[in-house]
Amino acid sequence: MINALKLGKERLPVPEPEFRTHPGEFLKCEFLDELHMSPEAFAEHIGVAPQVVLDLIHERAPVTAELALRLERALRMPSQFWLDAQHLYDDAVEMKRLRATGGIKAIEAVTALIS
DSSP: OEEEEEETTEEEEEEOOOOOOOHHHHHIIIIIHHHTOOHHHHHHHHTSOHHHHHHHHTTSSOOOHHHHHHHHHHHOOOHHHHHHHHHHHHHHHHHHHHHHHTOOOOOOOOHHHHO
């Protein structure tokens, strides 16, 4: 779905962001469940407290740079994948929240800087 953002007198299309999956859900469904590995066992394997993995898979905590590096090492998926997934999820959640609360307002283009 395309929305339009009014910029001055012209309207530009703004793509509707699709909802993203939290990287913790991805970790649980695509790795831990498939490997039949508990979050506690995985946490021990990657050298973090069990609560770190539990908070991640229950979407109570984000992927940090350090955790992304540990996930890369254990799962052979680039740390940037995990960080990008977190960023996309955060963007989608924030966009949904701002739209629901009316927090998104049209901003006029600064045409003097664009020329």
